[in-house]
Amino acid sequence: MSKSPRLASQGLSHQDVLARMRAMRTEDARWQEGRTWSLVYNAGEDIRRVAAEAYTEFMSENGLSPLAFPSLRRFEAEVLAIAAELFHGPTAAGTMTSGGTESILMAVKTARDFARAERGISEPELVLPASVHPAFQKAAHYFGVKPINVPVGPDFRADVAAMRAAVGPRTVLVVGSAPSYPHGVMDPISELAAMAQEKGVLFHVDACLGGFLLPFAKRLGHGIPDFDFTVPGVTSLSADLHKYGYAAKGASIVLYRTPELRRHQFFTYAGWSGGIYASPSMAGTRPGGAIAAAWAILKYLGEEGYLRLARTVLDTSKALREGISAVPGLKLLGKPSLSIFAFTSDTLDIYALGDAMEARGWKLDRQMMPPALHLMVTPAHAAVVEPFLADLRACAASLASGEPAPDGSAAMYGMLGALPDPKDAEGFILQFMDGLYDVSEQE
Known part of the structure; x- marks a missing residue:
């Protein structure tokens, strides 16, 4: 992208516009593959098509x-x-x-x-x-x-x-x-x-x-x-x-x-x-x-459709909670029984674990007070339970053995979590948000 975007004197073709948009989304979260655990509630292509x-x-x-x-x-x-x-x-x-x-x-x-x-x-x-x-x-x-x-x-x-x-x-x-x-x-x-x-x-x-x-x-x-x-x-x-x-x-x-x-x-x-x-x-x-x-x-789903999707979400969530709880060093926070939950560790750097999982293509939200990783489960996640848990076990074992995690957000979240008053972080967050919207700095 140009460092100084401006309105062009001549417009692009329909196909060129769409091609550029698709190229710009290559680094977006891969929610279609069930590898994103927030933001998108994917219930299948048929439902997406009806809504669209x-x-x-x-x-x-x-x-x-x-x-x-x-x-x-x-x-x-x-x-x-x-x-x-x-x-x-x-x-x-x-x-x-x-x-x-x-x-x-x-x-x-x-x-x-x-x-x-x-x-x-x-x-x-x-x-x-x-x-x-x-x-x-x-x-x-x-x-x-x-x-x-x-x-x-x-x-x-x-x-x-x-x-x-x-x-x-x-x-x-x-x-x-x-x-x-x-x-x-x-x-x-x-x-x-x-x-x-x-x-x-x-x-x-x-x-x-x-x-x-x-x-x-x-x-x-x-x-x-x-x-x-x-x-x-x-x-x-x-x-x-x-x-x-x-x-x-x-x-x-x-x-x-x-x-x-x-x-x-x-x-x-x-x-x-x-x-x-x-x-x-x-x-x-x-x-x-x-x-x-x-x-x-x-109208498309009706009661039967929502019951079917709810069963899938709840069964998938239960399998994930049980699988996470079985990983040495990891534990759930509270007693969640629905489709969202967070887990932490008393022995591992949970943010480093998040970075290690992200390096394998999994997008998990980070939480604070206490430090934790967060999952929101949709019907699309039913197909990725075992690959996710396998990667989680591998990443946790790697960190437990002393191997460093890939660079990511662990340092930032660790710093923010160490501040005695959450309000002290607000200046940093404002500066971060300014940077997100500074188009001149984006390549």
Whole structure:
């Protein structure tokens, strides 16, 4: 690539454009081969093709105006109705969003505005287990809500007693995860919701990751505790369709127990010369393709398809957890039973192990506090369980014998993990992000 990209005086041919794009992706994560353990929820080429065709069919439509595009309005309404039934919310109402972060932003904004209108709270607070997704920190930052971060228990689940102690007169929302992303464990949703209800506070279930897996895992006989609107005190819930719903990115839903609560999410403005402006969520323009593709995949898979995929994911996850636990020096964190989990070591440099695995083509996320490697399992991983475990055993044995790991991110993560205050790392992270977007430095 040129060091100074500019708009060319003449455009390229269709084929040249695509050829260049394909050449530029050669170093991308190889998710099609099942060698990437995050970011992409690959359920097979047939599902990808349905989502892609549905997306492109409605690529130009804009969900900002449901009056102009009644097809999108119907798609979204049916997606929300299916989600409300899955999560046992007969009176539930919500909207689709661009992803889990927007769903979380909307839940926090709604809680803030509800508390302002109904309880007169002008300095709102948000009570969070430390394991909760950082999107809640972002929402607090954007919307002027003070986050109260509560340490989790030794099992990595939200500590109900500590959360109770953190709730005060300015608390507008309490949050629990189903499950939490870092360790794949379910927070005690029923106990947290009961506590929030007792305190007169709204309670949100972040099921962005597990939402479209948990109902089907439960039907397959897995011991899934109640986590949705069957639990008294749960007032809102988020779940991502582009994760275990297998829809195209970006598609998520946020649901509220009642339409009255959802009204606090909407934004309306009647003082504009351009006409009445009404927006259901954060975005103005809402890509019609994402809405259409979510509807298409729900219709294509049906209950049978989701049960089949859930069985594959859960069986694969169990095999991986058992295989990892059998590797000398490695251990799981907490007691995960679903499709995401993390593992660490008391004897090996876990980040060096990650670098060694990456040198063999496996992309694993690194975690901190404590240092760990993280896996998110999809149906595509069923075919790579044995090759992955074989490489993991080999890499762990190599490190245990004293062989150095290939160069990678171990030094960086080791340095960040050694800082006494995580905030000390923020300057480094900002500088790193600046570098990512500096096109002049990219070859």
